[in-house]
Amino acid sequence: MSQRMQGAQPLIVMSEGAQRVKDKDAQEYNIAAARAVAEAVRSTLGPKGMDKMLVDSMGSVTVTNDGVTILTEMDIDNPTAEMIVEVAETQEDEAGDGTTTAVAIAGELLKNAQDLLEQDIHPTAIIKGYHLASERARAEVDDIAETVDTDDEEILRRVAETSMTGKGAEYNKELFSELVVDAVRSVTVETDDGENVVDLEFVKVETQTGQSAEQSELLAGAVIDKDPVHDDMPRIKEDANILLINEPIEVEETDVDTEVSVSDPEQLQKFLDQEEDQLRRKVEQIKELGADVVFCQKGIDDLAQHFLAREGILAVRRAKKSDIEFLKEVLGASIVSDLDSAEPDDLGFGTVTRDINDELFYVEGYGGHGVTILLRGSTDHVVDELERSISDALEVVAQTVSDGRTLPGGGAVETELARRLRDYADSVSGREQLAVEAFADSLELVPRVLAENAGLDSIDTLVDLRAAHEDGQIRAGLNVDTGDVEDTFDAGVIEPAHAKEQAIASAAEAANLVLKIDDIIAAGDLSTGGSDDEMDDMDMGGMGGMGGMGGMGGMGGMM
Numbered sequence: 001m002s003q004r005m006q007g008a009q010p011l012i013v014m015s016e017g018a019q020r021v022k023d024k025d026a027q028e029y030n031i032a033a034a035r036a037v038a039e040a041v042r043s044t045l046g047p048k049g050m051d052k053m054l055v056d057s058m059g060s061v062t063v064t065n066d067g068v069t070i071l072t073e074m075d076i077d078n079p080t081a082e083m084i085v086e087v088a089e090t091q092e093d094e095a096g097d098g099t100t101t102a103v104a105i106a107g108e109l110l111k112n113a114q115d116l117l118e119q120d121i122h123p124t125a126i127i128k129g130y131h132l133a134s135e136r137a138r139a140e141v142d143d144i145a146e147t148v149d150t151d152d153e154e155i156l157r158r159v160a161e162t163s164m165t166g167k168g169a170e171y172n173k174e175l176f177s178e179l180v181v182d183a184v185r186s187v188t189v190e191t192d193d194g195e196n197v198v199d200l201e202f203v204k205v206e207t208q209t210g211q212s213a214e215q216s217e218l219l220a221g222a223v224i225d226k227d228p229v230h231d232d233m234p235r236i237k238e239d240a241n242i243l244l245i246n247e248p249i250e251v252e253e254t255d256v257d258t259e260v261s262v263s264d265p266e267q268l269q270k271f272l273d274q275e276e277d278q279l280r281r282k283v284e285q286i287k288e289l290g291a292d293v294v295f296c297q298k299g300i301d302d303l304a305q306h307f308l309a310r311e312g313i314l315a316v317r318r319a320k321k322s323d324i325e326f327l328k329e330v331l332g333a334s335i336v337s338d339l340d341s342a343e344p345d346d347l348g349f350g351t352v353t354r355d356i357n358d359e360l361f362y363v364e365g366y367g368g369h370g371v372t373i374l375l376r377g378s379t380d381h382v383v384d385e386l387e388r389s390i391s392d393a394l395e396v397v398a399q400t401v402s403d404g405r406t407l408p409g410g411g412a413v414e415t416e417l418a419r420r421l422r423d424y425a426d427s428v429s430g431r432e433q434l435a436v437e438a439f440a441d442s443l444e445l446v447p448r449v450l451a452e453n454a455g456l457d458s459i460d461t462l463v464d465l466r467a468a469h470e471d472g473q474i475r476a477g478l479n480v481d482t483g484d485v486e487d488t489f490d491a492g493v494i495e496p497a498h499a500k501e502q503a504i505a506s507a508a509e510a511a512n513l514v515l516k517i518d519d520i521i522a523a524g525d526l527s528t529g530g531s532d533d534e535m536d537d538m539d540m541g542g543m544g545g546m547g548g549m550g551g552m553g554g555m556g557g558m559m
């Protein structure tokens with residue numbers, strides 16, 4: 001009321017302490033934040049990329065080269081930066097690899113957009129141009145892609161190795177690429193219309209520390225990191241009937257709060273006898289079903305353990321839910337949730353053995369499918385990084401098997417796409433043309449950074465690459481060891497086409513999302529007021545500086 005009466009005064013709708021950054025300042029602020037994220041992962045790109053050591057607030061350490069892991073473990077507290085982290089997450093979900101590439105391209109698109117903004121080109125023209133270029137790039141990727149024979153294990157191994165280079169798995173890449181390719185092929189089914197369907201749900205990756213990486217292996221079936229519940233139980237059961245159960249083998253509790261008052265010793269004995277009977281009955285039921293082995297997701301009472309051991313039944317308790325579910329696939333069994341209604345048909349059939357160190361069960365099923373890659377390494381950090389790189393490799397090989405399209409790596413595709421986009425730009429009118437050209441330049445970040453990270457001169461590399469592509473050598477990429485330009489496809493540096501398409505598309509979308517914002521309204525304190533000085537502070541090269549982004553955290557819930 002009073003405000004209307006004041007007439008000339010502006011209507012105040014924002015709370016006290018709220019801050020607002022508009023137009024160019026907003027764009028600069030956002031671009032700087034997004035670029036800071038891209039900068040943070042750039043040095044890890046490619047076979048010669050370095051690793052990052054991440055220490056969380058609890059002091060636990062992760063050493064990794066994996067883009068998405070770095071970004072998700074970094075405690076980023078800035079809404080714009082988070083949009084870029086999402087690019088990595090989407091890429092990880094959709095393609096399993098190429099996360100660093102996607103984020104680095106997004107950062108470069110924004111850097112180049114900034115230059116265009118400074119030349120007074122309107123954001124909508126940039127957004128339009130980027131969109132056109134992204135669409136065009138996708139079509140060109142398809143044109144550049146080499147269709148490979150998905151039965152060609154040699155090619156598949158090269159795809160696996162390319163995704164592993166620069167990661168821990170690289171040192172044993174022959175072994176690991178073989179494990180990965182064999183695993184994927186074992187879960188590939190050809191449909192009636194000749195398409196390959198790969199279900200990675202049936203491939204489990206398990207890790208064990210203590211032995212060297214060369215001891216890693218592919219097992220037909222599951223690996224369960226458990227001991228038998230009772231020392232007198234057999235540890236090995238061949239051709240066994242296996243029961244999977246997710247209810248406890250314990251005394252069933254009556255009503256939660258019933259109190260049993262025992263007035264004399266006889267009554268107590270009766271009560272205990274009742275409990276014993278109940279357990280005896282459960283074990284009897286298990287025996288009648290014909291089970292030789294029991295994997296129980298819940299607890300097994302001490303007395304029941306004893307009865308089971310006496311029957312010569314091997315039992316494991318508190319197995320992980322995911323393990324029980326995987327065993328179900330491996331054995332082709334059903335998970336029993338109530339012994340009273342269980343049928344012999346619910347059981348699976350297979351062989352249960354122990355590993356040499358007597359630490360793990362191997363379960364080989366006769367009626368289902370599923371394989372386990374058991375990764376071994378000296379320490380937790382080693383196997384964890386190994387696991388991340390094997391997961392990426394599984395994804396890219398699976399994609400290649402189902403999609404069949406591959407690309408030459410080492411910056412070859414990006415250079416070729418840049419060349420084609422520059423040609424295409426000539427046909428685009430207006431200011432959008434400049435944006436298409438900026439997009440082309442942005443893609444060349446990949447070969448540039450690959451060279452940079454390998455200690456090579458990035459300008460020389462780019463000049464050589466461009467010349468080769470002008471000359472019609474579509475597959476010319478960088479050999480990071482020699483610095484030479486070569487046919488990377490022939491050299492075995494091969495990537496799946498789908499991951500690259502996805503990386504380019506999501507980088508473009510994220511950049512456009514950031515560019516569309518011209519108004520930041522923050523409920524709290526927006527400590528970097530968008531001034532140039534502070535922008536420079538944010539443009540940091542490495543992890544060390546990321547803490548500085550916390551200052552922008554006040555915007556948290558707003559965007």
Ligand code: ADP
Nearest residue numbers: 044045046047067097098099100101165409410
């Ligand atoms: P991303 O998270 O994007 O997958 P990587 O660190 O795995 O990042 O690096 C991928 C890039 O490294 C790709 O451009 C790929 O072509 C390139 N690359 C991989 N192996 C080689 C190699 N042996 N020589 C040259 N480039 C390679």
Ligand code: MG
Nearest residue numbers: 097098163392
């Ligand atoms: Mg990779």
